[in-house]
Amino acid sequence: MVNRMQFYIDGAWMNPAAPKSMRTINPATTEEMYEVALGSKADVDRAVIAARRAFEYFSQTTREQRLSLLANIIDIYKGRAKEIGDAISDEIGAPLEMAEQMQANSAIGHLATTLEVLKNYSFEERIGSAAVLREPIGVVGMITPWNWPMSQIACKVAPALAAGCTMILKPSEFAPTCALMFAEILHEAGVPKGVFNLINGLGPEVGAAMSEHPDIDMISFTGSTRAGIDVASRAAHTVKRVSQELGGKSPYIILDDADFDKAVSGCVETIFLNSGQSCDAPSRLIVPKSRMAEVAGIAKSVAAGYKVGHPRAAGTHMGPVVNRGQWDKIQGLIQKGMEDGATIITGGLGLPKGIEKGFYIRPTIFANVTTEMTIAREEIFGPVLAIIGAMDEHDAIRIANDTPYGLAGYVFSSSTDRARSVGRLIRAGNIYLQGASLDRAAPFGGYKQSGNGREWGRFGLEDYLEVKSIAGAISAESPSPKR
Structure with a gap:
């Protein structure tokens, strides 16, 4: 049994603040695969401090810098895609071919789509006499599920990076390995320290601490409607943005x-x-x-x-x-x-x-x-x-x-x-x-109790942006986009 007992915080692998763990079971055999550390509020606090500090720098990076990061991530990810597919198959029981060709490769699709959106996205425009800016919302808490583990990580992390946000990811405790691999990929790609942080843990502990944290500006959650209601309730006290993709009965x-x-x-x-x-x-x-x-x-x-x-x-x-x-x-x-x-x-x-x-x-x-x-x-x-x-x-x-x-x-x-x-x-x-599939550039999300906000493509990027109007900023010439 392999031990996976560290978190990725502030650009380094760290031990949890308090020793606590759980064992991951292979659903095909019911055998224990490895032991995973479980985080606490203290770990969330450490990650938020790192992300808040990194936001001061990363929010001011140029479009070209963020495009370069995304391109690096894609290149490194492709080299590990088979390994990631193997891990997904072991953790959630997906047939190996499906895990490699659909599950693992879907992340490449989301990363590549976000890169293309970022190339031409306008972060500044003129509306009447006002300059209207779209700016990164801040520190984002991300809670992802086990059923499409790498796809859901990529379709959150990619647009957040493109927007200039910093983040803390809590992946599902049932599929933690590919999230750990993703942290390794981002580190190798040169993502600055503190921009991406990862804490394994349980929803009632780490998820709740993230939802309630006053220095997290947004929560992006994918999971059950029941858990989504709890996340939104906890987040309401700090009036943070909550974007959710929840259950369905399609x-x-x-x-x-x-x-x-x-x-x-x-x-x-x-x-x-x-x-x-x-x-x-x-x-x-x-x-x-x-x-x-x-x-x-x-x-x-x-x-x-x-x-x-x-x-x-x-x-x-x-x-x-x-x-x-x-x-x-x-x-x-x-x-x-x-x-x-x-x-x-x-x-x-x-x-x-x-x-x-x-x-x-x-x-x-x-x-x-x-x-x-x-x-x-x-x-x-x-x-x-x-x-x-x-x-x-x-x-x-x-x-x-x-x-x-x-x-x-x-x-x-x-x-x-x-x-x-x-x-x-x-x-x-x-x-x-007629059996068609959805283009990854199109928005994905739900009505009613299936959630709010949208992921994928341009709509996914805009979920991580705030809108600012500036009066009196328009001169004879229209402003040029700065980001």
Whole structure:
């Protein structure tokens, strides 16, 4: 078992203020992998002092200096991408190929997109007789999840660096290794000391201390809605900005004119990706009620082709979920779906056939789900799909919006114009038509209890900027951008 007992603070690896640790479990084998130090408020205080001091310098760096840093980070990251993919696979159970090609490489995409945005972004403009400046907000506290660990780190750190902010990162305690690697990459890339700081720890301790800290100007949080509410409540006392990407219960509408084989296959493949552990996963499949049996048959056939097994085994499509707590929660919700009267067409309780240990879930699909059932309302965060029947297009839109969440929505039709019209009526921040993927330059975020603020691209950069109006600053010539 490997020990990972230091934090990265003020440009150096330091021991925690008080000795406390936890052991990280491999979800595929349930064996202990390594011991990780857990931080405290005292560690947060040390990191904030370093970040506040560094902000005085880093906030005044030029665009060219920050572009150079981002380019260095990208180059060094590429050389370690395979190693990072291996770590992600071990920590969260993602199949190795998916961990390397999608999980690890997504960070490169966010870094490269931010670099391109920074090249031409205008930090100063003239509006009427005023000069309007966009300036870095200050010290940012970042709390990231385990399900897409490196992607979520990169899509926060990259724009914060581009804006000229300094930061303290608390990654998930269930996936700390890639965050430690990221700190090593930033150090090698020449990020000045104090600009980026990393503390491992638990939400009720380190996360709470960051949210409440008076010298942290902003919190960027990705995680559950429950935890997001706690973060926002703690942050309210110091009136800091809070940007959140939270839970989801995303609808996948198949209209009556769609190619059902293609559309249903796309939904099943998307909900099963990453073992269903994605905040925008389409966990509610809404279809014409008259075609429920047809849809259920297609979905069952697609699910039958999924191989569940060890993440490093050849041909594995789905690995385990991240830990025992997640496994128990999913099992409980599958049981609730059965008790509520939904028709289980594949999957169910317990470990998949032939697997005796590890936190593996049987890919599960329910048909004839009604909107009041728990599996239609609660975020399951696992490979569990609920198929709901709608009377017509209007009813499908009503069902799609009958949720406190609003992160994503999916629409399939033979007509892109019709799909777009339906997509415009879904109350969610990200709409996917005809199986399309979202461009990383476009904004990502949610409506309602799925969060506020936006990440990715220009919108992600602007989340880390304050706006200042200066009257009386305009001379005969318009001011030139200084940053």
